[in-house]
Amino acid sequence: MNPSPSAPSPKRILLGITGGIAAYKSADLCSKLAQAGYHVQVVMTAGALEFIGEATLAALSGRPVVTRGFDAGFPLGPHIELARQLDAFVVAPATAATLSHFAHGAADDLLSTLYLQNTAPVVLAPAMSDPMWNQASVQRNVEILRGDGCHLIGPEKGWLSCRVQGTGRMSEPAKIISEINALFLSGPSHS
Template sequence: MTILNQKHILLGVTGGIAAYKSVELLRLLKKAGADVDVAMTEAALRFVGKTTFEVLSENPVITDLWEDSHGSVAHIDVAARCDAAVIAPATANCIAKLAHGLADDALTTTFLAVTAPVMICPAMNTHMYENIRVQRNLDVLEQDGIHILDPDTGSLACKTTGPGRLPDPRLIVDRMEHMLTPKDFVGKQVLVSAGPTLEPIDPVRYVSNHSSGKMGYAVARAAEMRGASVTLVTGSVSLDPPVGVETICVQTCQDMADTMLSKMAHADIIIQVAAVADFRPDHRETLKIKKTSDQDRMTLTLVQNPDILRTMGERKRPGQFLVGFAAETHDLAANAVKKIKKKNLDMIAANLVGGKDAGFQTDTNKMTLFFKDGSKTDIPLMDKQAVAHVLLDNLLTRLDPRG
């Protein structure tokens, strides 16, 4: 489960064409386990009906300060219990009111009573968004500690092109998780590798493995959520880069070695999650290898690739924390402990592959963390994002405070 699980979230919806996206945002917040209260302006009701939000949120929607609240002040109660609040979309009018402390409707009155973290997601015509007065109001809110999520750039409903689109609701949820995640990795430079490497045989064929990159991406995302400056070096995967992470795409083991070794000097923590091919073809054909009519087999000669993790272990400076991953099919503990010593690691995350719930291509994982002092920690089966946070929790307790 995400950090939004069992959190009380206040969702504000104002009168912009992007209000329809707020329905999807509400659905995603509920899917993440949040309890959501919704406050809407009168203009928002002209775009999306109140009933839609009430059904999806399973809570009454605040639209009128004068509605019967059975003896309580509903909007104050909602503001007091929320753990975080977001306005999406936020119009120029709403932004101006909040920047100047105006409270003339249910939404602005409710949000002025919020003491939890608040995110504003501006969405409007490009020229309105770029207007110096709107930008000044956003600056005021940001200086007051409000989180501002910049709008996307693209074609708008008003036929203009430029900044002003409400970001994808998935991004809004991601940044809300970031807003609520404790920042215990602030000041740390984290270098992560992920995915498989591809070793070309000819222009259309290659040697690789089944790694999806999901575990490495989860680790990079978790570190960024916790305040680290993260660089992700990734092989070829079908995943969107984590928000706020410097992402460098590579293909071969040599590519990954060159990039990781060039970046490691500035890293405090290095987490090598990538499933690097141990071998590569000794020769890459420049043209596609054609099958002949009398051919029933082909011999492929492989040579050993550079051992990136071992080289990093040899170059590791005092204070750096080096983590390896081991995907094993047998003798998990023996192989992991051997690798810690052989490659000068501080920690290794080892798991057995081949099961349907853990390892390559899955959304869940379970593993055992082995440490150079001989201790170990078992991580039970859970979502890979949760596994990543448990891994970072264990890593954090073992960092050299002088590093």
């Protein structure tokens, strides 16, 4: 059944997944976003593919997952076509490497190139070990990204995959979705 012409089109979210163990939570986030009626397009880094498979995210989002910057399915390039008409650009988990790439404009993979092409609000959910999170360089990158207008959620304190307690857990999907919903309520999209 087609939606009526007056029905608003679903909000478009690009969900970037990077190479950290917290990528398993991204499957739940993707599922919950799709169930809430969002149009979810997943982009995965090479590192993310080491933790979770494309088939899982394709099934949960209902769309093919994009992993490469050069793809014949996107004649203008996936960094151009996937960034069009986005309502939010979400990266969960956002690793220390990803935060650094975004903060310094490095564009050496599809996700970082998409970040530079993107004009929609950006939500980042960092996840890493406690020592990594507390490094001065990572905190400088976080401040740069906040200054650039990115919305950071977390990381949280708790049990980490490195078998210690500390700050570095990716926020839970429900908290990330609350932040996304708050962005949509606060004003028009930036697409």
